[in-house]
Amino acid sequence: MVILHKIKAYLYDNSFTKDNPNDFIARTVSERSLSVKQICESAVNRGGADISASAMEHATELFLKEMAYQLCDGFSVNTGYFTANTQIRGVFDSPSETFNSEKHSILFQFNQGEKLRAEIPNIEINILGVADASSAILQVTDVKSGSINDLLTPGRNLKISGTKIKVGGDNPGNGIYFVSTDTNTRTKVEESDVVVNNPSELIVIIPTLPAGTYRLEIVTQQSGSTSLKEPRTAAFEKVLTVS
Numbered sequence: 001m002v003i004l005h006k007i008k009a010y011l012y013d014n015s016f017t018k019d020n021p022n023d024f025i026a027r028t029v030s031e032r033s034l035s036v037k038q039i040c041e042s043a044v045n046r047g048g049a050d051i052s053a054s055a056m057e058h059a060t061e062l063f064l065k066e067m068a069y070q071l072c073d074g075f076s077v078n079t080g081y082f083t084a085n086t087q088i089r090g091v092f093d094s095p096s097e098t099f100n101s102e103k104h105s106i107l108f109q110f111n112q113g114e115k116l117r118a119e120i121p122n123i124e125i126n127i128l129g130v131a132d133a134s135s136a137i138l139q140v141t142d143v144k145s146g147s148i149n150d151l152l153t154p155g156r157n158l159k160i161s162g163t164k165i166k167v168g169g170d171n172p173g174n175g176i177y178f179v180s181t182d183t184n185t186r187t188k189v190e191e192s193d194v195v196v197n198n199p200s201e202l203i204v205i206i207p208t209l210p211a212g213t214y215r216l217e218i219v220t221q222q223s224g225s226t227s228l229k230e231p232r233t234a235a236f237e238k239v240l241t242v243s
Contacts (some may be wrong), residue, residue, distance in 0.1 A: 074086055
């Protein structure tokens with residue numbers, strides 16, 4: 001077997017299972033998020049592309065735009081590397097009930113395809129050990145849409161899973177924040193909108209946020225049963241979107 005790729009990962013306490021309090025889950029170490037432009041430049045620099053990076057980027061953007069258009073018309077997409085389809089979330093109480101955006105939602109679902117799956121045997125996983133004991137956000141679920149690590153629905157619940165994420169301490173900066181990736185504006189969740197505040201799970205009401213992309217941050221002095229002198233920040237690595 002030829003190893004073409006290497007992925008680094010740390011182990012974190014597994015807050016998703018209750019039967020074994022001593023097990024762990026692996027979380028990949030993502031150095032950065034690549035844009036279409038950066039991927040095209042990499043393809044040219046590695047010698048795998050026979051056109052310029054700018055031409056490849058332009059063609060890719062055209063493809064993605066058309067793909068989005070077709071998905072919005074209800075077509076499924078199979079690129080070989082991933083499949084995509086349009087889903088409708090929510091319950092219809094009768095055969096005559098129509099779509100209601102207050103009750104139902106539209107979600108685009110992406111899954112790995114055959115060509116991408118075929119690359120898995122070529123990946124070597126390097127476990128770096130148990131991560132630092134600091135807090136970590138592992139997963140967020142938008143309860144309204146059912147979206148995981150993707151969408152935000154203002155005014156509705158967001159479930160945050162992780163390790164040592166309970167908000168505590170007397171520093172006024174402690175709390176849960178949505179940080180705009182465009183303006184760095186920080187919107188704090190009001191204390192009264194924190195429904196559940198546990199070490200492995202938070203449930204909050206998402207503030208009224210304008211459309212855009214956001215980083216989720218948790219600032220706390222709580223660490224297990226002890227309180228830290230200074231707050232520490234756990235930042236979720238994935239960008240969340242208000243459409």
